[in-house]
Amino acid sequence: MKQANSGALVVFGLVLIAGLGGALLARGALYLGMHEGDTLHLLDMALRMGLHGQWPHLDFMTPIGILAIAPIAGLVAMGLGIGTAILWAQVLVALVLLLPLVRMAGSRFGGLWSYVMLGYGVVLCLALVHGLANPAPSVSMHYNRWAWAIVYVVLPLALLPDRGRARPYLDGALIGLGVGALVLIKVTYAAALGPGILVALLVRREWRVLVVAVVAGCAVLAVMTALGGSGFWVAYLTDLLTVAQSETRPAPGGIDFADAVAGPANMPSSILALAVVVLLRMTGRKAEGLALLVLAPGLFYVTWQNFGNDPQWLLLLGAAVFALLRTDQPDSRHAGRLHDAMKIAGVAALALTASSAVNIAYSPIRHLFAEAGNTVPLLSALAGQDDIRVAEKRLYKVDAGVPLDGVGQPFAAYHDRADRKELSRLKGEVLPACELSTGYNAMFETIAADLEAQGHAGSAVLTADLLGSLWMFGDLKPLKGGAPWYYGGAPGLAAADLVVVPLCPTTEKSRATILAALEKSGWRFDELRRTDVYILLRPVRP
Known part of the structure; x- marks a missing residue:
């Protein structure tokens, strides 16, 4: 396959962005079908930044990097x-990544594959679902897609040989900028894939x-330090360590790492990745095989x-296999069979990811036809x-x-056979065991309205629950140092005017953990009010 025409790729990418981006924007609003809790988490962060000038890590606790939120907050x-x-942020991210995607697709792939790789990179930016097969529109974990x-830009540039004129300075700049962006979006990607990228460049002597x-x-990193100061990195690292030690969310997918690799859902893809390593080594692609072996654990x-444990790397693996196919095998007696085995591995990778890839690619079109009847604003008070x-x-x-x-x-x-954990305790009182599964707005609006009626408008509230979204549902202010999504400790306590303890929280474990942290804080908490929905406390410094 020859190197693809860059001009044609740019036109294709622009047409795709215009078409899918137009489908997103044509409705004049964002219509969601699932993951309202995750959406509130995103809105909390973006509105803190966009409306109140706060910085992640410095002003509120989150393991999500600033570049995951800044495009939305800026708008x-x-x-x-x-x-x-x-x-619009999704469209802008697609436009920013268009030329890097064109360079990757045109220089490392040929023919139809260059358009597939460019197209999939674009739809990852524009999609309204994080993967899997559930078609309902969602912006949950948008940062994972980005x-x-x-x-999809960085790995092919590092792993695959150039099909045309080598441009090491451009490729190096794109790889470095890409890894830097990953650090500022979700550091897991950079930490997990960085060693494999390094090995790929070393073994290929690039x-x-x-x-x-x-x-x-x-x-x-230097630009980020100039903008946020050295304290930004200390705060970022502190948030990451807090999440790593969190008792409330040890694994986003709810399974152990071993199950994510060798469990029934992902065992075929894991075996396939290792099989491709063996085949690459057997077909003479020893450098690429070693690099993939190092990349696989990452x-x-x-x-x-990532929640859902969807292996989004499968399409990249399948495309890379076809890009590396060659007929000049070192052992001619087995050349044909190895060539066929590589094809089978490539087809298997594409088959395993087909439902997720189609779901992602088609999601902007589904949004164009999303049901609008009987919908209401998620944020009813802002x-x-x-x-x-x-x-x-x-x-x-x-x-x-x-x-x-x-x-x-x-x-x-x-009861004794249920092996239930100890219930939440507030100053020795056992609180009722209950978890809210639906009706977030009903709970937040009820509590916010009651706080306003009791004369607490304008207060900063620490909520003993998973989501710190209460301020978006009434005349309240965001809690400085608080956590839009709770991971541990008592974040924001020093700036809290009030503490709200829901009697039926969204997660019982979050309530129990934060109440235990409050008890250990040494502060006094005076009860001001108790309703059928929540208990209101006033924190008093020791």
């Missing part, structure tokens, strides 16, 4: 509604590419770290931020999970 600061800002789009990549990556780890819409029943149908084997309940005889 909010310019006056766009948060839903429109999310959609990070994968960058990975010295100039490596040196330029290191310089470009350091330049990204790819497995990133898959485990002026100008009503352009994220969700089916009303998903926000206001209140369902909860409660145990039925407690004292005085019908299945109390089985």
